[in-house]
Amino acid sequence: RKEVEQDPGPFNVPEGATVAFNCTYSNSASQSFFWYRQDCRKEPKLLMSVYSSGNEDGRFTAQLNRASQYISLLIRDSKLSDSATYLCVVNSGFGNEKLTFGTGTRLTIIP
Amino acid sequence: GAGVSQSPSNKVTEKGKDVELRCDPISGHTALYWYRQSLGQGLEFLIYFQGNSAPDKSGLPSDRFSAERTGGSVSTLTIQRTQQEDSAVYLCASARRGVWETQYFGPGTRLLVL
Numbered sequence: 001r002k003e004v005e006q007d008p009g010p011f012n013v014p015e016g017a018t019v020a021f022n023c024t025y026s027n028s029a030s031q032s033f034f035w036y037r038q039d040c041r042k043e044p045k046l047l048m049s050v051y052s053s054g055n056e057d058g059r060f061t062a063q064l065n066r067a068s069q070y071i072s073l074l075i076r077d078s079k080l081s082d083s084a085t086y087l088c089v090v091n092s093g094f095g096n097e098k099l100t101f102g103t104g105t106r107l108t109i110i111p
Numbered sequence: 112g113a114g115v116s117q118s119p120s121n122k123v124t125e126k127g128k129d130v131e132l133r134c135d136p137i138s139g140h141t142a143l144y145w146y147r148q149s150l151g152q153g154l155e156f157l158i159y160f161q162g163n164s165a166p167d168k169s170g171l172p173s174d175r176f177s178a179e180r181t182g183g184s185v186s187t188l189t190i191q192r193t194q195q196e197d198s199a200v201y202l203c204a205s206a207r208r209g210v211w212e213t214q215y216f217g218p219g220t221r222l223l224v225l
Contacts, residue, residue, distance in 0.1 A: 032211045043202060043216035044154070087153070097142070097209055098167060103153035 001026050006088050006102035014110050017078050021105045023088030024070045032091040033064055035073050037084045038104065044087055047073075075107075083109045113137070115217035117203050123223045124193055132188040132220045136205030144206075144214065145178055145188050147199040154202065160186065161209065193224045 006023045013019045025033075033050035048055065050062040050071050061074040071090075075082055088102035116135045124130050136143050145157040156170040160180040171177070175193075180186040190197055200221050204214040 043218055044214075045216070046213045049213075091211075097159055097161060098156050098169065099144070099214070100156065101146075101154035 003027060003092065003100045004088055004090050004102040006086075006105050008103060009106040011105065011107045012110055013078055013107065015078060015080060018074065018076050019078055019107065020072060020074045021086055021088075021107075022070050022072050023102055023105075024068075025088075025090045025100075026069070027090070027092060028066075028069060030090045030092065032099070033062075033071050034089040034099075035060075035062060035071075036087040036089055036101070038087055039084050044101075047086070078109050080109050080111060083107060115203055115205050115215050117201075117217035117220050119220060120218065121221045121223075123225065125225055126195060127192055129189065129191045130193055130222065132190075132201050132203075132222070134186045134188070134203030134205075134217060136184065136186070136203070137215055138184075140205035140207050140215075141183065142206040142209055142212075142214075143180055143186050144204045145186070146202045146204065148202060148219075149199045157188070157201075190222075193222075195224050198222055198224045 003026050035047040036044040037047045038044040048057050050064050054063045059076045063072045085104040085106045087104045092098040118133045141162045143160040146154040148154050158178045159167040175191045178188045200219040202219045204216045206212045206214045
């Protein structure tokens with residue numbers, strides 16, 4: 001089983017729709033969770049950290065479910081500019097500084 | 112302020128040659144990471160530096176790969192006797208202190224081994 005697994009997509013979603021991605025992780029001792037965004041042929045950039053209580057940043061909501069070992073990202077009122085690959089990122093265990101990146105979920109917003 | 116910079120941006124080399132890739136992290140960031148990303152693949156962790164501590168080299172794929180970080184700032188990733196499977200984008204990232212903080216990525220070095 002991969003340390004971090006994501007549905008690769010692609011997700012093709014009409015503008016204005018709501019889209020959700022899930023990501024599962026294998027190491028129950030992981031403590032740090034993030035969503036990064038990567039545009040085509042660009043470097044990844046942090047979208048948001050994921051906190052135990054869940055967190056929201058504008059149209060984006062991230063949730064963590066430790067019992068089932070998955071994190072989710074919800075995008076509301078999607079914009080054309082949301083088209084990108086979304087990377088789920090998890091640290092490799094308690095006190096471990098190594099981050100493991102998922103292979104990403106590709107999202108295309110259709111006008 | 113200035114972000115993470117990497118050089119060269121592109122490198123084409125012949126199989127068997129050595130290459131050096133450079134990363135200049137954000138000033139004051141103590142954590143520095145190297146990753147590589149092959150076409151259509153996720154990021155693969157290579158090595159992690161934190162201050163003056165011994166680096167975590169657990170992701171280096173073979174002994175042909177090595178990295179240094181001089182003076183806690185600039186880092187160099189060296190690949191000896193390059194192979195075609197080494198072709199990838201090599202990304203460097205820095206963070207203020209550690210894994211729980213934002214990693215800022217450089218634009219990457221695209222390496223092509225012929």
